[in-house]
Amino acid sequence: MSVTIKDVAKRAGVSPSTVSRVLSNHPRISHATSEKVREIMEEMGYHPNMMAKSLVSKTTKSLGVILPKPAEELFLNTFFMELIRGIVTQANRSGYDVVLTSGASEKEEVDAVSRLVFGGRIDGAILLYSRQNDPVVDFLSDKEFPTVLIGRSEQHANVLSVDTNNIEAAADATRHLIQLGHRRIGFVSGPSELVVSLDRISGYRQALQEAGLPLRDDWIVEGEFLQESGYRAMSFFMNLPERPTALVVVDDIVSFGILRGLHELGYKVPDDISIVSFNNIALAELSTPPLSSIDIGIYHLGYTASQALIQAIRGDDHALLSQRHIVPHRLIVRESSMFSPPHTES
Amino acid sequence: MSVTIKDVAKRAGVSPSTVSRVLSNHPRISHATSEKVREIMEEMGYHPNMMAKSLVSKTTKSLGVILPKPAEELFLNTFFMELIRGIVTQANRSGYDVVLTSGASEKEEVDAVSRLVFGGRIDGAILLYSRQNDPVVDFLSDKEFPTVLIGRSEQHANVLSVDTNNIEAAADATRHLIQLGHRRIGFVSGPSELVVSLDRISGYRQALQEAGLPLRDDWIVEGEFLQESGYRAMSFFMNLPERPTALVVVDDIVSFGILRGLHELGYKVPDDISIVSFNNIALAELSTPPLSSIDIGIYHLGYTASQALIQAIRGDDHALLSQRHIVPHRLIVRESSMFSPPHTES
DNA sequence: ATTGTTTGTGCAAACGTTTTTACAATTTCC
DNA sequence: GGAAATTGTAAAAACGTTTGCACAAACAAT
Numbered sequence: 007m008s009v010t011i012k013d014v015a016k017r018a019g020v021s022p023s024t025v026s027r028v029l030s031n032h033p034r035i036s037h038a039t040s041e042k043v044r045e046i047m048e049e050m051g052y053h054p055n056m057m058a059k060s061l062v063s064k065t066t067k068s069l070g071v072i073l074p075k076p077a078e079e080l081f082l083n084t085f086f087m088e089l090i091r092g093i094v095t096q097a098n099r100s101g102y103d104v105v106l107t108s109g110a111s112e113k114e115e116v117d118a119v120s121r122l123v124f125g126g127r128i129d130g131a132i133l134l135y136s137r138q139n140d141p142v143v144d145f146l147s148d149k150e151f152p153t154v155l156i157g158r159s160e161q162h163a164n165v166l167s168v169d170t171n172n173i174e175a176a177a178d179a180t181r182h183l184i185q186l187g188h189r190r191i192g193f194v195s196g197p198s199e200l201v202v203s204l205d206r207i208s209g210y211r212q213a214l215q216e217a218g219l220p221l222r223d224d225w226i227v228e229g230e231f232l233q234e235s236g237y238r239a240m241s242f243f244m245n246l247p248e249r250p251t252a253l254v255v256v257d258d259i260v261s262f263g264i265l266r267g268l269h270e271l272g273y274k275v276p277d278d279i280s281i282v283s284f285n286n287i288a289l290a291e292l293s294t295p296p297l298s299s300i301d302i303g304i305y306h307l308g309y310t311a312s313q314a315l316i317q318a319i320r321g322d323d324h325a326l327l328s329q330r331h332i333v334p335h336r337l338i339v340r341e342s343s344m345f346s347p348p349h350t351e352s
Numbered sequence: 353m354s355v356t357i358k359d360v361a362k363r364a365g366v367s368p369s370t371v372s373r374v375l376s377n378h379p380r381i382s383h384a385t386s387e388k389v390r391e392i393m394e395e396m397g398y399h400p401n402m403m404a405k406s407l408v409s410k411t412t413k414s415l416g417v418i419l420p421k422p423a424e425e426l427f428l429n430t431f432f433m434e435l436i437r438g439i440v441t442q443a444n445r446s447g448y449d450v451v452l453t454s455g456a457s458e459k460e461e462v463d464a465v466s467r468l469v470f471g472g473r474i475d476g477a478i479l480l481y482s483r484q485n486d487p488v489v490d491f492l493s494d495k496e497f498p499t500v501l502i503g504r505s506e507q508h509a510n511v512l513s514v515d516t517n518n519i520e521a522a523a524d525a526t527r528h529l530i531q532l533g534h535r536r537i538g539f540v541s542g543p544s545e546l547v548v549s550l551d552r553i554s555g556y557r558q559a560l561q562e563a564g565l566p567l568r569d570d571w572i573v574e575g576e577f578l579q580e581s582g583y584r585a586m587s588f589f590m591n592l593p594e595r596p597t598a599l600v601v602v603d604d605i606v607s608f609g610i611l612r613g614l615h616e617l618g619y620k621v622p623d624d625i626s627i628v629s630f631n632n633i634a635l636a637e638l639s640t641p642p643l644s645s646i647d648i649g650i651y652h653l654g655y656t657a658s659q660a661l662i663q664a665i666r667g668d669d670h671a672l673l674s675q676r677h678i679v680p681h682r683l684i685v686r687e688s689s690m691f692s693p694p695h696t697e698s
Numbered sequence: 699a700t701t702g703t704t705t706g707t708g709c710a711a712a713c714g715t716t717t718t719t720a721c722a723a724t725t726t727c728c
Numbered sequence: 729g730g731a732a733a734t735t736g737t738a739a740a741a742a743c744g745t746t747t748g749c750a751c752a753a754a755c756a757a758t
Contacts, residue, residue, distance in 0.1 A: 053471055057743085060745090062713050063745085103468070104453070109444070380735060404716090
């Protein structure tokens with residue numbers, strides 16, 4: 007049986023409403039009473055009951071984070087941990103808690119979310135890694151429930167989102183290789199349903215064009231965010247009669263697969279082929295050789311998402327609803343792209 | 353304004369209590385009414401308000417997960433993501449939500465937890481990676497709040513915990529190397545404040561003793577769960593006049609540092625030195641060479657923790673309070689330990 | 699002095715549930 | 729055929745807050 011506002015009130019010789027007002031720093035409360043009540047609260051070890059509070063205020067001070075349905079591959083990535091850490095840190099800092107949820111199937115996901123939303127358990131939601139046509143996004147945007155998407159969704163322009171400028175990021179990666187002297191640059195992409203894949207391909211193309219280099223669609227290989235995909239892409243490229251001297255790779259994990267394959271076949275990185283990839287997960291600097299990678303500020307993405315969501319909840323609208331936040335990226339150059347390409351005529 | 357139990361009651365021509373009873377499958381409700389009420393609930397889109405429910409039932413159907421204070425190194429590890437995934441999956445499956453929290457400092461951590469606990473926001477807590485003398489554990493065990501520790505704490509024998517049998521796991525790793533023919537085996541440990549480090553050292557020693565091999569304390573190197581520690585340990589061992597032919601390493605990340613160092617110095621693994629480590633994070637099979645590692649079932653640890661906690665909350669006591677759950681481990685042999693040691697006389 | 703305003707506090711309703719108690723209607727039993 | 733047990737439902741209190749309204753006291757303005 008914990009201490010309630012009534013207990014405090016009784017002991018302080020005031021009414022419950024007064025205690026409540028002390029708690030919320032109501033202006034019309036005398037300094038004297040305030041002091042006394044606070045003292046007694048301290049003494050009795052009073053802690054407000056969040057449930058009661060939520061019930062009347064219709065607000066829970068918590069955010070829901072929807073984990074993507076267990077696509078196992080995603081969890082190989084430290085990506086999510088970083089993201090979540092960013093979200094939780096900022097949320098806690100603003101006095102919000104974070105409720106995690108996930109579903110085994112799309113249906114379960116929607117169920118879980120609707121339980122949270124309709125049950126009044128959360129004030130807003132952050133969606134990680136939304137797919138195209140994500141039913142959860144549909145659901146939330148339909149209800150006009152405060153929502154932030156991490157990543158960009160083509161069809162939900164009316165939903166807040168936090169994202170990397172992937173086009174620019176890919177262009178940066180590609181330009182870096184061009185500057186090193188590379189003229190034959192391949193691209194290892196992710197699933198073509200994901201906007202991130204498409205954006206990065208665009209950026210890659212853009213940089214090639216700027217430099218007046220030919221666009222060769224046969225040098226764009228599609229795969230998944232898995233090490234195996236990298237391995238396969240590597241085989242493909244290395245068996246070509248005319249090989250690229252450098253690769254831009256859509257994700258660090260995929261690069262790991264490539265590195266491993268190249269090592270097995272006895273190729274040297276960057277001597278035989280240079281590699282630049284994306285995300286700069288912690289392990290990128292631990293690989294052999296350490297990987298050049300675009301740091302997209304994963305923690306920062308999470309942090310920003312949390313911040314944007316809380317603003318939206320507070321109604322600091324300022325027409326920033328339906329806004330897209332871009333988190334800056336930067337290229338981290340490591341050994342995998344430190345040298346110029348072998349001398350050949352293109 | 354959402355649909356309440358009263359709205360449903362009015363429309364169905366029954367009392368709110370009846371609706372509530374339908375919801376909770378009260379035995380004394382007629383099939384007819386039940387059907388009718390359910391129909392109307394569906395029709396009106398009724399969803400129970402969790403806050404109101406919690407207020408009266410004094411139970412929230414959510415678990416708190418306390419992330420360790422941002423020890424950056426921990427987040428390099430996919431460890432936590434796996435753990436959390438296990439926790440969330442099992443919790444959701446049992447109808448529980450998971451609230452995440454973390455603190456920038458120990459004080460903030462305790463504050464955050466006490467807010468959750470006293471505020472009645474969570475029914476139980478899971479602590480990841482508790483330190484010795486963890487103030488959060490003290491706080492929770494003091495309040496007799498349902499708590500599960502992942503990992504073992506020496507001083508809180510009265511707290512539920514889920515853990516690996518690290519002594520046995522380390523012994524297994526060491527025995528594996530002995531079976532391959534190794535006679536000179538070193539150990540790279542973690543911080544000596546952590547029980548996990550100490551346990552693994554014990555297991556290592558035990559296996560050496562069983563095999564009648566000499567215990568050499570100068571072949572036990574202490575470090576942190578960082579790649580740099582591995583690098584340093586590697587330097588130490590490789591500069592020894594008499595070198596071990598194999599190493600048991602306390603964490604995969606540390607092994608990555610070792611592998612990288614060996615590669616730089618031109619040593620081959622496993623030809624020159626064999627390595628077995630712990631945790632078998634997803635990247636262990638992606639390293640060069642792939643790493644032999646003890647799989648401690650991280651996901652399973654999280655899953656079990658969640659399960660144990662929910663049981664404790666439900667009061668399925670059966671004297672299983674203050675119990676220690678052991679999650680089985682198994683050795684995954686990969687290339688880093690596939691060959692016999694170079695021929696030498698010990 | 700009288701009126702008007704400000705300041706500090708209490709009362710009571712409300713938030714959306716669960717649950718205890720009560721009671722009528724029906725069934726069961728001897 | 730009447731008492732006892734069972735079944736189905738309702739009324740109302742409770743959970744711990746917040747907040748609009750009321751009102752007394754103190755102060756300010758005329």
